[in-house]
Amino acid sequence: MATVQPPATPWQLRSYLLFSLLGWILIAASFLIGLLVLAPTAAAYFGENAKAGRDAAEAGSALLAQLQLLQATPRWLEPLTFLGVAAFMLGIALEFSSIPKILENRGKVLSICFPVIARLQSPKASVPQDAKPGLPFSMIEGMMPLFPLIAVMGWLIVGLAFLIGLLVLSPAEAAFFADAKAVREGAAIGSSFVEANVVIHSIEAWVPQFKFVGLGLGLMAITMALGTIAKQLRRMGFVISSHISENLRPKMPPIPARVRVFQLSTVMGVMILLGALVIGVVLAAGVVPAYWSHSIASELNPAAPGSALLSELATVSSYALWLNPLRMIGMAFLFTGITIALTVIIATLRKQAELMLKFYEQAA
Amino acid sequence: MQKLIGRMARMYPLLIVMGFMIVAIAFVIGYFNAQTAAAYYAASKSVRESQLLAERASIESVGLWLPYFKFLGLGLILGGIVMALRVIIDRLKAAGMEVLSNLPLEKRPAVLGAPWYGLLMPAVMMLGELIFLVALIVSIGLAGTAQQVYSNPLAVVDAAGAGSAILTQLQTIQATSAWLVPLKFFGVATEFVAIVMGLSTIIYLLTQQTQLIEQGLEIGKAGAAAAKGVPESASREQVPA
Numbered sequence: 001m002a003t004v005q006p007p008a009t010p011w012q013l014r015s016y017l018l019f020s021l022l023g024w025i026l027i028a029a030s031f032l033i034g035l036l037v038l039a040p041t042a043a044a045y046f047g048e049n050a051k052a053g054r055d056a057a058e059a060g061s062a063l064l065a066q067l068q069l070l071q072a073t074p075r076w077l078e079p080l081t082f083l084g085v086a087a088f089m090l091g092i093a094l095e096f097s098s099i100p101k102i103l104e105n106r107g108k109v110l111s112i113c114f115p116v117i118a119r120l121q122s123p124k125a126s127v128p129q130d131a132k133p134g135l136p137f138s139m140i141e142g143m144m145p146l147f148p149l150i151a152v153m154g155w156l157i158v159g160l161a162f163l164i165g166l167l168v169l170s171p172a173e174a175a176f177f178a179d180a181k182a183v184r185e186g187a188a189i190g191s192s193f194v195e196a197n198v199v200i201h202s203i204e205a206w207v208p209q210f211k212f213v214g215l216g217l218g219l220m221a222i223t224m225a226l227g228t229i230a231k232q233l234r235r236m237g238f239v240i241s242s243h244i245s246e247n248l249r250p251k252m253p254p255i256p257a258r259v260r261v262f263q264l265s266t267v268m269g270v271m272i273l274l275g276a277l278v279i280g281v282v283l284a285a286g287v288v289p290a291y292w293s294h295s296i297a298s299e300l301n302p303a304a305p306g307s308a309l310l311s312e313l314a315t316v317s318s319y320a321l322w323l324n325p326l327r328m329i330g331m332a333f334l335f336t337g338i339t340i341a342l343t344v345i346i347a348t349l350r351k352q353a354e355l356m357l358k359f360y361e362q363a364a
Numbered sequence: 365m366q367k368l369i370g371r372m373a374r375m376y377p378l379l380i381v382m383g384f385m386i387v388a389i390a391f392v393i394g395y396f397n398a399q400t401a402a403a404y405y406a407a408s409k410s411v412r413e414s415q416l417l418a419e420r421a422s423i424e425s426v427g428l429w430l431p432y433f434k435f436l437g438l439g440l441i442l443g444g445i446v447m448a449l450r451v452i453i454d455r456l457k458a459a460g461m462e463v464l465s466n467l468p469l470e471k472r473p474a475v476l477g478a479p480w481y482g483l484l485m486p487a488v489m490m491l492g493e494l495i496f497l498v499a500l501i502v503s504i505g506l507a508g509t510a511q512q513v514y515s516n517p518l519a520v521v522d523a524a525g526a527g528s529a530i531l532t533q534l535q536t537i538q539a540t541s542a543w544l545v546p547l548k549f550f551g552v553a554t555e556f557v558a559i560v561m562g563l564s565t566i567i568y569l570l571t572q573q574t575q576l577i578e579q580g581l582e583i584g585k586a587g588a589a590a591a592k593g594v595p596e597s598a599s600r601e602q603v604p605a
Binding site: 057059060073086097100107110111114118119169173176180207221226228229232233 | 376377380384387391393397401423431437448449451452455458463521525526531534535539540541542543545550552557560566567571574577580582585587588589
C-alpha cells in the first residue's frame with residue numbers, strides 16, 4: 001500500500017465559506033437598504049409632493065436630499081449586490097476546483113483496493129437501498145431526475161423574456177420616443193403615446209420577475225443535478241462494498257442532514273422568486289397601468305399631494321427598490337443550496353476514499 | 365479537438381479570478397458614478413439641466429455600459445465553473461480507467477465515449493460568453509450615443525422633435541436597451557445550461573463506472589478463482605439490488 005494516503009483537506013474547502021458568507025452579507029444588506037431606506041424615501045418623495053414642488057426644490061433642501069439619495073444610492077448598491085452574487089459564484093467555483101484532486105486520490109485508492117476485493121472473492125451481497133424520506137423530501141427527490149427538463153424550461157423562460165423585450169417592449173419604446181417631450185407628455189388618454197407608455201411600464205413590472213424565475217429554475221436544475229450525483233456516488237459506494245465480505249465491509253455513513261438543508265434552501269429560493277413574480281403580475285395588472293393610462297402633462301404632473309394619482313405614483317416609484325433586492329435574496333437561497341450540495345459531494349468522495357483505505361489496511 | 369479543450373480547461377482559475385476582478389471593478393466604477401450622481405442631484409433642477417451637462421452625460425453613459433461589463437465578469441466566473449467541470453470529467457474518466465487497468469487488456473469491459481451533451485458543453489459555454497461580449501459591445505455603442513445626446517442642455521433634448529437626430533438617438537437608446545437588458549440574462553441562462561450539461565455528463569460517467577467496476581470485479585474474482593482452481597460459480601451469489 002504505502003504511497004496512497006487519505007485525501008488531504010484542500011485549501012479551497014477552508015475558504016469557500018468566507019465567500020458564501022460575503023455573498024449573503026452583501027445581498028442581505030442591499031435588500032435591507034432597499035426595503036428600509038430607498039423604498040420609503042421614494043414613496044415619500046413622489047407620494048407627498050406635487051411635481052411642481054419637486055422641480056422647484058433648491059440646493060440644500062430636504063426634497064433635493066431625498067432625490068440625491070434616490071439617484072445616487074442605487075448606482076453603487078446594484079453593483080454591490082452583484083458583487084455578492086459573484087462572491088457566491090466564487091465560493092462555488094472554489095468548491096468545484098477542489099474536486100479534481102480528490103478524484104485523483106479516489107482513483108488511486110480504488111485502484112489499489114480493486115485487486116484486493118477481487119482476490120478475497122467474497123460472494124456478492126445485496127446492494128442496500130436508502131430508506132425513502134418522508135414528505136416533502138420524497139417529492140423533492142422524486143423530481144430530481146427531471147433536472148434536464150427544468151434547466152431547459154428555465155432557459156426557455158429567459159429566452160421568452162428576451163423575445164418580449166425585442167418584439168413588444170422595444171417597439172413600444174420606439175413608439176413613445178417618436179416625438180418631442182411636449183408632444184408625448186401632452187398626449188391624451190387613448191393616444192398611441194399613452195398606450196405605449198402603459199405597455200412599457202406594465203412589462204417592466206412583471207417581465208424582470210418572470211426572467212428571474214427562469215434563472216431560478218436554472219439554478220434549481222443545477223442543485224438537483226448535484227443531488228443526483230451525490231445519490232449516484234452513494235450507490236457506487238454500496239455496490240463496491242457489496243463485493244466485500246461482511247467482516248471487512250466498510251460501514252456506510254448515514255445520509256448527512258445537510259442534504260435536507262440544501263433541498264429546503266432550493267425550495268425557499270424558488271418560492272421567493274415565484275412570490276416576486278406574483279407581486280409583479282399584480283402590479284402590472286393593477287396600479288401600474290391605472291397610473292400610467294393618463295396624460296402626463298394634463299393629469300399626472302398636476303396631481304396634488306393627497307390625491308389618488310400621487311399615492312399611486314408612490315407605489316409605482318418605490319416597488320422596484322425593494323422587489324429587485326428581494327429577487328436577489330431568492331437567488332442567494334439557491335446559491336446556498338448549490339454550495340451545500342457541493343459540500344455533500346465532496347464529503348462523500350473523501351469519506352469513501354477513507355473507508356476504502358481502512359478496508360485496504362485491514363485486508364492487507 | 366477534445367484534447368485541446370481539455371488542456372485549455374485547466375486554465376479555469378484564471379477565468380474565475382478575472383471574472384471576480386471585473387465585478388469588483390464594476391462596483392468601484394459604480395461607486396464613483398454614484399458620487400457624480402450625488403453631486404449632480406445636489407444642484408437645483410434649473411442648474412443641473414442647463415449647466416451640469418458633462419456630469420449628466422457621464423452618469424447616463426456609465427449607467428448604460430457598466431451593467432454589461434459586470435455581467436461579462438459574472439459570465440467569466442460561470443465559464444470558469446464550466447471549464448472546472450470539464451477538468452472534473454477528465455479526472456473522473458482517468459480515475460475509472462486507472463481502476464480498470466487492474467484487469468488484463470483483453471478482459472477489460474468496454475468504456476463508452478462521452479455523451480453528446482458532454483461534447484456540446486464547451487460550445488454552449490462559448491455561446492454564453494459570446495452573448496455577454498456582444499451585449500457589452502452594443503452597450504458601449506449606446507453609451508457613446510448617450511454621451512452625444514446628453515452633452516446638449518436638457519431643454520434641447522426635450523424639444524427635439526420627430527425626425528431630429530437627437531430624438532432618433534434617444535429612441536435608439538431606449539428601444540435597444542429594451543432587448544439588451546434581457547439578452548445579458550439570456551447569457552447567464554445559457555451558462556447555467558452548460559453547467560447542467562457538465563453535471564449530466566458526470567452523472568452519466570458515474571452510472572457507467574458503477575456498472576463497469578461491478579463487471580470488472582466479477583471478471584477479477586473469476587480470474588482469481590481460476591488461478592486458485594476454484595469453480596467460477598462459487599464466487600457469484602448475485603442478489604440484484
